[in-house]
Amino acid sequence: MNPLQLCLVFSSLLFAVGLAGALARNNGILVLLGLELMLNAANLNFIAFWRFHPGAAPATGVIFVIFAIAVTAAETAVGLALVIALYRHQQNIRLSEANRLKG
């Protein structure tokens, strides 16, 4: 198995852990952190292909990752603000109780 495949295995495992956590946990903050983990796995792939793909442009992967990190930071800020707003409404952050719009 060559190093690129090892990197891809690493990021696949990280993605799967994030997905399982986001699906399993009932806590708003932990679901958000599971999403972060999946995005990190995507960044890992960018860097792995930039490093190992023959003929990749010199700075492409790094710039991709920088933009992805910036977008993730914005997403985290809004997500945590939503969690705090949820806490103000129902005095906890359990997502199973956030069902006021349920039909």
Next chain:
Amino acid sequence: MNAVLILIALVTVGAAILAMSRRNLLHSVLLFAGSWAGVGAFFLWAGAEFAAFAQVLVYVGAISMVVLFAVLLTRRSREDLAPGPVSRSRAISAVLAGIAVAAVLLAAVAGTPLAVSAGPAPAVSVRQIGGELMGPHAAALLVVGVLLTVALLGAVVLAAGDRPENPEDAP
């Protein structure tokens, strides 16, 4: 070289698994910070120093602190840190979904012939990254700046809420 990569991968994925299975939310967040630091170590290993710095500054520094603040703001007592147990069937089905996705991805990775360049990492200096950001990617940089500003303003608006004024607080 591969041994270092495998070590980084084991530490990162192990920290993530532990973080997702902990009952105490504070432990989870600290383990997540460790996992993000592991991803930063991978960036260093791959020769993307600038991405590693960004990862450490943004994730290990800023996002973990913001998440810790959110954890501490959204609890009422010490016991609140350990939320009630997740339903068993939900946990099992989530883990099964994760294993299924991992299996599909791993099969695809193992079954694809991937060409690898044997040479060293593409050398990229900070000056070069700055030139790329300000030159060909200037429009994207501006859009990201506007996005961050709007998102942070929106976060403030969402989190601040509209609390009724207490007349006794008025000077």
